[in-house]
Amino acid sequence: MSGPMLLEVNEASKAYGGLLAVGGVCFAMREHEMVGLMGANGAGKTTLFNMVSGATKPTSGSILLRGERIDGRRPDEICRRGVGRTYQIVRPFGGMSVEENVIVGFRYGSRVDPLATPLHEAVEQLLHEVGLIDQRHRLANQLTLAARKRLEVARALATRPVLLMLDEVMAGLTPTESAAALAMLQALHQRRGIAMLIVEHNLRAMMQLCERVIALDHGRKIGEGTPSAIIENEAVIRAYLGAETA
Template identity: 45%
Template sequence: MLKVTGLTKSFGKLVAVNNLSFTVNEKERVAIIGPNGAGKTTTFNLITGLLKPDKGTIEFYGKDITRLKPYQICRAGIGRTFQIVRSFPNFTVFEHVLVGAISRYGPRAQVDLLKRQAEDLIQKLGLSSKRNTLVRNLTIVDKKRVELATALALKPKLLLLDELMAGLNPAEIDECIELLKKINEEDGITLIVVEHIMRAVMKLCNHIIVMHYGKKIAEGTPMEISTNRDVIEAYLGEGVAYA
């Protein structure tokens, strides 16, 4: 589905991503983990076209998307959320999600159909009671739900989630994990998450990529990663449980 080969990106003398290669298969739930500054968000920005690599290629279903513009990559089927929630604060929840649908299909699409899709997503993500609330008046949890609903309105085949669970309490994290599993299993959407909450990563993902100073230092299942000495020394520390 997604093939990243030899991806490199520098900012001056800082090599943010260094010869990174990995493959993601359909319907996987993948995590990219590592300390702050490891290159995780830069990798997302390269995949989604917000940045262009110095070297390397990105293929999506066999098509080279390395030099495509962000909107072209979006319409090819790659959506994302951001580490810092990005939203239109003066839009209602319904208007915000509808914008995502329009962005995917364009203004010539059937408006009634797009509205129905927006309503379905609002209900699916538990936002029905907030439908007419301005986004600026929502809690951070609900803002993240709106951003996720808006990303899903793009009808992605692959969804990139950048620290979606940051700031959530344990109960909210568990709820988010179950929601993402449902999106993956029922809707067939492949997920790549950047996440620091290791309990969530271990419960959600079946494929983990570990980055450190821009390089991939390990890749494998949660069990393999939780017992990898290089990963423990670089990032996890002792005593991380596999769940």
């Protein structure tokens, strides 16, 4: 194996008062890898994202990006080092156009000189990739949920991440919209080679997107493996799949 891992999460824990939202979770991701994070409501998935992106500080443990500690750093620093994320509750700047929202992303996260690449072209290219080019001048608060979710992905991509964390970007979408979102993510991964950590309750989509899946239950990692192995993992079935099929 050569070079450091892209992401290393070592014994990461987050306590809220007496509640252990994430307890001693360990996993690693390679460059370009597609990894799923599954677990029932309250399992700790968003809290884990928050720790990696700097929105919240781990109570204990460490998080490394390309071999360097990032835990406890500010969200903007972590973003500039290459971690992009979407939010479960989408929150674009509603009174700004689609295009302006994406420009904010470029300005916020840019690790490259903003003058080095013509911004206009980069924004246009990105809006093509997420299928929002025709809606570029619309205000974000006039978009459908499916389009707002795409805008959320575009804003995260604009920060030029090496790791993109997607928090339920298909939640609330129709089956047709979900299928389109899946195709968009696959195309993005193929074209840009970005590693993605994907939280998704749509298991079928997760299975299609991910090479490896990590399962959480009550803040603990209860399984990790290929999609086909994870859905046969007994602890996972008991904690998650069983509850759905019961």
